[in-house]
């Protein structure tokens with residue numbers, strides 16, 4: 001994509017239009033079309049996407065927002081940024097995502113929104129989440145930062161709730177050459193508020209009239225131009241990840257580890273990460289590293305045990321499935337360019353590491 005990226009750079013530099021211009025508008029309409037939503041608003045990063053979407057759906061300071069503890073810290077940060085309190089529920093150990101039945105129990109009169117996180121690129125059971133939120137009359141905002149292009153019942157994730165939030169951090173399935181994010185929605189009002197908030201709360205046709213206290217959270221034209229190029233390859237890249245995941249599955253069969261469960265009930269995952277679970281995770285990770293294979297941990301400390309969220313009052317033992325995952329998850333290398341022989345080499349190395357005791 002190098003040549004295309006250089007062309008894009010020259011085009012944007014030639015126009016001298018770096019902020020709120022044609023490239024951004026073009027990317028927004030292309031990404032909205034890709035997702036199958038009416039509107040897309042480009043923002044500066046995924047965290048801002050969640051924060052501004054929460055404000056746009058009416059989450060006010062002093063309310064509660066239900067999400068999971070087994071996620072990247074940004075989900076909870078965005079809730080805090082709007083002045084709301086994160087209420088953290090445990091995950092379903094099979095999907096490693098939000099357990100809908102626990103959301104039902106956590107809903108109270110203070111609940112202003114629910115954030116299901118499509119972690120590792122696997123769609124949360126959106127039929128159950130939709131039904132629970134509908135009956136509780138609470139909007140939900142999807143954190144789809146790891147799930148660009150993932151599907152549920154034939155529709156793309158991000159289009160089920162009041163808004164869908166994406167990050168274009170370089171390592172995500174759709175990544176910019178720097179930071180970026182977007183909110184997709186079918187609700188014109190939500191789109192208009194996010195559009196205003198990302199640009200100092202400005203009115204649609206009068207940038208000097210500030211209707212609300214906003215922020216500087218625009219997606220810039222250069223990143224938008226790069227994202228347009230990469231968007232064309234997203235389906236192919238996701239297919240590559242699917243093939244890589246299925247080869248991992250075949251090559252790791254029979255080992256004393258837990259593989260990610262297969263897609264269930266209409267879900268179509270995009271394998272942002274390929275996460276196995278195992279005992280002695282840290283020993284095996286170090287042994288892999290010595291063989292030149294870098295495996296990650298997403299995430300070693302859940303939100304409810306992070307120092308920054310200590311005031312929420314959770315203690316170890318509160319979310320047992322989440323805490324067990326934090327001790328056992330290991331992310332094997334997966335990316336659109338990974339080759340068959342590399343996957344087989346990782347699988348072989350993992351076999352050896354599991355066979356040799358500490």
Ligand SMILES: *Cc1c(COP(=O)(O)O)cnc(C)c1O
Nearest residue numbers: 045046047072074075145167169
């Ligand atoms: C990456 C990520 C975010 C935040 O995106 P940034 O662009 O880094 O701000 C939010 N939620 C999840 C689940 C993520 O993986």
